[in-house]
Amino acid sequence: MAEILFSSWGGEVVDNRSKEGQDLEPVNTVELPEYFRQDEAVKALMGWYGLVIRDPETDIVDLSRVYMKEIQEKSCGKCFLCRIGTRVMAEILERICSGQGKSQDLGILTRLAESIQESSKCNIGQSGPIPILHALEHFAADFEAAINDKKVVPAGTYHSKLTAPCMDACPIHLDIPTYVECIKEGRFQDSLDVIREKLPLPGVVGRVCVRPCEEHCRRMNLDAPISIKFLKRFVADYELSKGKEPKFAIKPSAKTGKVAVVGAGPGGATCAYHLTRMGHEVTVYERFDEPGGMSAMGIPDYRLPRTILREEVDRIERMGATFNYESSVGKDVKLSQLEADNDAVFIAIGSQLGTTMGVEGEEENYDGYISGVQYLLDINQGRDPYPAGKKVVVVGGGNVAIDCVRCSFRVDKPDVNLVYRRTKNEMPADDVEIHDAEEEKVNFHYLTHPVKILAEAGKVVGLRCVRMELGEPDESGRRRPVPVEGSEFVIDCDIVVPAIGQTQDLSLLEGREDVKTTRWKTIVADEKTKQTDQPKIFSAGDCETGPGALITACAGGRTAAYSIDKMINGESLEYTEDDNFDTFFKKVKVFDQAEDLGFLGGRERKELEMLDPDTRKFTNDEVEQGYSIQEAMIEADRCLRCYRVATVKV
Amino acid sequence: MVTLTIDGKEVTVPQGTTILEAAKGVDIKIPTLCYHERLNPIGSCRMCVVEIEGFTHPMAACTTPVEDGIEVTTNSERLTRIRQDSLKLILVNHPLDCPICDKGGECLLQDLVYDHGIDQVEYTAAKIERDSSYATPLIRYWPDRCIMCLRCVTACQEIKGIGAISIKGDGYGAQVVVVDQDKCQSCGECLQVCPTGALTADLSRYKGRTWLLERVPTTCTYCGCGCQLELNVQNDRVIAVTTQDGVGVNQGSLCVKGRFGYEFINSDERLTTPLIRKNGELQEAGWDEALSLVAEKFSAIKAEFGGGAIGGLTSARCTNEDNYLFQKFMRAAVGTNNVDHCARL
Ligand SMILES: Cc1cc2nc3c(=O)[nH]c(=O)nc-3n(C[C@H](O)[C@H](O)[C@H](O)COP(=O)(O)OP(=O)(O)OC[C@H]3O[C@@H](n4cnc5c(N)ncnc54)[C@H](O)[C@@H]3O)c2cc1C
Ligand code: SF4
Ligand code: SF4
Ligand code: SF4
Numbered sequence: 001m002a003e004i005l006f007s008s009w010g011g012e013v014v015d016n017r018s019k020e021g022q023d024l025e026p027v028n029t030v031e032l033p034e035y036f037r038q039d040e041a042v043k044a045l046m047g048w049y050g051l052v053i054r055d056p057e058t059d060i061v062d063l064s065r066v067y068m069k070e071i072q073e074k075s076c077g078k079c080f081l082c083r084i085g086t087r088v089m090a091e092i093l094e095r096i097c098s099g100q101g102k103s104q105d106l107g108i109l110t111r112l113a114e115s116i117q118e119s120s121k122c123n124i125g126q127s128g129p130i131p132i133l134h135a136l137e138h139f140a141a142d143f144e145a146a147i148n149d150k151k152v153v154p155a156g157t158y159h160s161k162l163t164a165p166c167m168d169a170c171p172i173h174l175d176i177p178t179y180v181e182c183i184k185e186g187r188f189q190d191s192l193d194v195i196r197e198k199l200p201l202p203g204v205v206g207r208v209c210v211r212p213c214e215e216h217c218r219r220m221n222l223d224a225p226i227s228i229k230f231l232k233r234f235v236a237d238y239e240l241s242k243g244k245e246p247k248f249a250i251k252p253s254a255k256t257g258k259v260a261v262v263g264a265g266p267g268g269a270t271c272a273y274h275l276t277r278m279g280h281e282v283t284v285y286e287r288f289d290e291p292g293g294m295s296a297m298g299i300p301d302y303r304l305p306r307t308i309l310r311e312e313v314d315r316i317e318r319m320g321a322t323f324n325y326e327s328s329v330g331k332d333v334k335l336s337q338l339e340a341d342n343d344a345v346f347i348a349i350g351s352q353l354g355t356t357m358g359v360e361g362e363e364e365n366y367d368g369y370i371s372g373v374q375y376l377l378d379i380n381q382g383r384d385p386y387p388a389g390k391k392v393v394v395v396g397g398g399n400v401a402i403d404c405v406r407c408s409f410r411v412d413k414p415d416v417n418l419v420y421r422r423t424k425n426e427m428p429a430d431d432v433e434i435h436d437a438e439e440e441k442v443n444f445h446y447l448t449h450p451v452k453i454l455a456e457a458g459k460v461v462g463l464r465c466v467r468m469e470l471g472e473p474d475e476s477g478r479r480r481p482v483p484v485e486g487s488e489f490v491i492d493c494d495i496v497v498p499a500i501g502q503t504q505d506l507s508l509l510e511g512r513e514d515v516k517t518t519r520w521k522t523i524v525a526d527e528k529t530k531q532t533d534q535p536k537i538f539s540a541g542d543c544e545t546g547p548g549a550l551i552t553a554c555a556g557g558r559t560a561a562y563s564i565d566k567m568i569n570g571e572s573l574e575y576t577e578d579d580n581f582d583t584f585f586k587k588v589k590v591f592d593q594a595e596d597l598g599f600l601g602g603r604e605r606k607e608l609e610m611l612d613p614d615t616r617k618f619t620n621d622e623v624e625q626g627y628s629i630q631e632a633m634i635e636a637d638r639c640l641r642c643y644r645v646a647t648v649k650v
Numbered sequence: 651m652v653t654l655t656i657d658g659k660e661v662t663v664p665q666g667t668t669i670l671e672a673a674k675g676v677d678i679k680i681p682t683l684c685y686h687e688r689l690n691p692i693g694s695c696r697m698c699v700v701e702i703e704g705f706t707h708p709m710a711a712c713t714t715p716v717e718d719g720i721e722v723t724t725n726s727e728r729l730t731r732i733r734q735d736s737l738k739l740i741l742v743n744h745p746l747d748c749p750i751c752d753k754g755g756e757c758l759l760q761d762l763v764y765d766h767g768i769d770q771v772e773y774t775a776a777k778i779e780r781d782s783s784y785a786t787p788l789i790r791y792w793p794d795r796c797i798m799c800l801r802c803v804t805a806c807q808e809i810k811g812i813g814a815i816s817i818k819g820d821g822y823g824a825q826v827v828v829v830d831q832d833k834c835q836s837c838g839e840c841l842q843v844c845p846t847g848a849l850t851a852d853l854s855r856y857k858g859r860t861w862l863l864e865r866v867p868t869t870c871t872y873c874g875c876g877c878q879l880e881l882n883v884q885n886d887r888v889i890a891v892t893t894q895d896g897v898g899v900n901q902g903s904l905c906v907k908g909r910f911g912y913e914f915i916n917s918d919e920r921l922t923t924p925l926i927r928k929n930g931e932l933q934e935a936g937w938d939e940a941l942s943l944v945a946e947k948f949s950a951i952k953a954e955f956g957g958g959a960i961g962g963l964t965s966a967r968c969t970n971e972d973n974y975l976f977q978k979f980m981r982a983a984v985g986t987n988n989v990d991h992c993a994r995l
């Protein structure tokens with residue numbers, strides 16, 4: 001990597017300006033990407049944490065001008081110092097760059113920067129002046145020269161972006177600080193509008209999202225993250241309880257066309273929503289008789305009532321999209337036909353087949369051996385998958401496995417076991433889910449691995465297992481489990497449910513070569529445009545990423561919708577500014593777990609009321625009870641509004 | 651309960667109390683501008699910043715709940731600089747309107763600028779043309795006087811549950827705007843909470859200086875709620891209606907009638923004596939003459955047709971006592987049960 005000339009990122013100053021060769025100090029606080037996009041090398045960065053300069057030609061005064069202008073434009077106007085103060089600062093910098101600086105300007109800049117930084121209401125004002133203070137301290141000579149020379153400072157080329165730790169971590173980049181603030185101010189409909197700008201399924205995602213945003217919430221450094229997910233659910237439920245039909249503004253693109261969407265899961269539904277909003281004629285093909293994909297067939301009702309899901313998808317239908325249920329692409333209609341009839345096809349068929357464990361007895365198709373996905377599908381459609389069975393063993397440590405065990409109680413299986421080969425610490429399932437399953441009294445068998453399914457007269461009677469211990473870490477960083485010799489034992493059971501993974505049924509492609517697939521049987525699409533090698537075909541969601549999360553599928557569906565719109569309008573599918581910043585922020589981290597905020601914390605996160613574990617486990621009633629208006633507003637008030645701006649010089 | 655110290659004084663308050671409220675309890679005055687007792691803390695002015703031992707950032711006392719054992723300082727060089735900067739920035743392009751501002755003399759901004767001895771402002775910014783339209787013609791919005799404390803927006807949303815106004819625009823361009831004209835009920839809640847002359851009652855414009863007014867507390871006569879209000883009187887004319895926060899059943903709120911429906915009091919068209927129709931023309935008469943005439947006619951009707959031929963209709967603008975006496979009179983003296991009241995709807 002090219003050397004860094006100066007960095008004050010994170011308050012750690014590295015000044016290589018007068019150093020050479022071995023004396024050059026490394027920068028540990030940030031990794032500045034070499035390129036912003038293919039043809040644009042990154043010369044410098046100014047942002048919430050400081051200043052990083054690589055190219056000695058960077059004009060610090062001009063960079064400060066552009067950055068400060070951006071801060072002022074992003075200031076919301078809700079507190080005095082930031083609203084007016086950053087304007088005063090921006091105008092001074094503008095004046096200096098136009099050759100009309102005054103001697104008192106630098107003093108005023110420093111004083112204002114300090115006051116704004118110390119007392120603004122949110123992070124725009126609190127972080128905005130930080131790099132300016134660094135610049136004024138370490139590059140005073142440059143500013144003085146600009147004032148004294150009275151020459152116009154030539155303007156460079158920059159890219160700027162507003163982000164926030166939570167927003168950056170959210171795959172669909174929901175504007176979390178704003179939708180949370182709307183709740184705090186009691187403007188629930190406005191909050192929903194902000195969410196729906198990107199996501200048509202707030203009630204669904206507000207219940208079951210894996211919430212990477214909360215893991216990147218800056219409030220965590222003070223006490224506990226904001227309950228971002230449940231606040232989303234709150235506004236969705238509020239609207240529903242008022243019986244309001246949302247108004248979706250349809251803004252047709254210059255040119256509109258016809259698009260087929262394969263699969264009515266979260267990915268397909270989100271894509272259909274955005275395309276419909278842009279005025280395109282959308283037809284969704286879904287093989288089942290109801291929408292939602294894995295969120296309907298996989299996720300149980302006690303976590304996500306299907307009425308919520310159905311209503312949110314039906315709204316997309318009422319907006320104007322056509323949904324053809326019980327229409328399987330590949331069987332009822334050929335993909336090639338859809339291609340011929342439409343301007344583009346979006347494939348979001350999910351990852352719907354269970355994978356096998358590879359243990360003895362699995363191929364025999366004993367009664368009582370049911371894949372996790374099938375097991376949940378049956379239960380979700382109101383069937384007991386195997387009424388004769390009472391003792392269940394589920395194998396796996398992910399969310400699907402937890403859903404299988406918790407669902408078992410709800411179809412009257414009294415004895416429910418989970419077998420996982422590592423310990424609770426390594427379990428990929430959500431901690432909350434594990435906790436809820438523990439409360440419902442699932443028997444957890446950790447460090448246990450299946451070896452053989454035992455059967456009598458074609459029926460499962462037990463699962464032979466072996467004890468494991470943790471050895472050396474593998475490539476995922478988790479310690480690899482190894483069998484303990486001679487430790488085999490049998491768990492008596494009549495149902496064995498492998499829930500260790502899923503794979504994709506790509507038969508609709510009929511082996512065609514123009515749509516590439518990987519060896520894990522996922523469809524290959526461009527990471528940022530979701531276009532496959534066949535320009536008319538786009539794909540996202542689980543079938544493109546492998547089994548993943550709902551919000552990732554929604555994000556992919558949205559991206560694909562915008563790409564398809566561009567294609568129909570004859571625009572190139574070049575990466576956007578947002579795409580480039582996405583890549584940029586993978587290196588220049590927006591969230592710093594070690595940040596010391598300097599504020600008083602201690603405001604408890606409001607948790608949801610839950611149904612009692614001993615009764616809830618036998619019903620399909622929703623376990624988590626949503627926030628009341630008051631609770632939601634108090635929780636929203638904890639948000640620190642961590643907006644921040646980065647300006648990149650190229 | 652939580653115990654903390656503020657400027658060295660020990661205070662014990664319930665969990666959830668803000669630092670500002672805790673300070674009030676021990677008579678420590680922290681300057682505030684956007685804070686209003688009837689509203690959730692807004693946090694826009696940053697005048698109330700305080701320092702807490704061990705934390706690098708000053709924090710707003712109005713929005714920060716207390717924690718056990720914290721040591722709060724409400725005054726320091728740094729805090730004074732911040733407060734002064736906050737005020738100085740507000741004064742950038744603030745018009746020199748005080749001589750003609752209806753709020754002059756009881757404007758919180760005036761008071762704070764005075765308290766902080768701000769005699770010059772070294773900050774400048776280009777002036778922005780702003781939209782002065784407002785949700786109701788009864789209230790005038792002066793965008794250049796507006797400090798964007800957001801009390802008005804918050805009151806309309808929180809107290810009235812209406813949300814007719816909001817803020818729009820970015821940075822220095824942000825201002826209070828009407829989002830839903832039709833929703834506005836012209837209640838004047840926004841006007842009541844505005845700490846400056848950015849919102850004024852248009853009926854009262856230039857009619858009297860605040861320090862020359864007499865404020866007469868009274869009860870609104872329009873309906874049975876009985877809201878408490880003050881008639882602002884100058885030279886025997888009512889020129890405005892104001893309220894005291896936290897007083898009466900209305901706690902400072904009014905509706906459009908109570909707040910703006912006072913012009914009839916000094917109206918030239920108002921009747922000041924009874925009128926009797928003589929020779930086809932209404933002519934002024936004395937009370938004795940008028941009442942005798944009514945008594946005479948009533949007696950005649952009663953004699954001919956019985957008491958049931960007479961009915962009485964009274965008004966919500968009378969007190970309960972008046973209304974009681976009225977029905978008693980109708981029943982006992984006139985001899986009829988035909989009594990009704992306009993608020994019985
Ligand atoms: C049990 C379980 C629990 C989960 N829990 C969570 C959770 O709590 N949080 C979370 O974020 N994620 C969870 N997930 C993952 C999440 O459900 C998926 O990531 C998400 O549904 C993927 O969306 P998708 O649109 O890509 O595919 P899917 O949801 O799988 O939808 C694909 C749709 O395409 C249809 N289809 C398939 N083939 C065809 C065809 N040939 N023709 C027509 N239609 C077709 C399918 O019927 C289905 O409706 C869970 C998954 C499972 C299995
Ligand atoms: S962006 Fe934050 S700091 Fe700036 S005016 Fe709004 S609330 Fe204040
Ligand atoms: S405190 Fe609010 S803005 Fe900050 S990261 Fe958390 S949710 Fe986002
Ligand atoms: S008059 Fe009442 S309803 Fe109208 S904007 Fe003001 S507070 Fe809101």
Ligand code: SF4
Binds near residue numbers: 803
């Ligand atoms: S109009 Fe008054 S209350 Fe509203 S923001 Fe302006 S100064 Fe504050």
Ligand code: SF4
Binds near residue numbers: 875904907
């Ligand atoms: S202010 Fe309005 S509500 Fe209150 S008493 Fe008067 S008329 Fe009735």
Ligand code: FES
Binds near residue numbers: 683692698712713
């Ligand atoms: S009074 Fe606390 S920020 Fe205004």
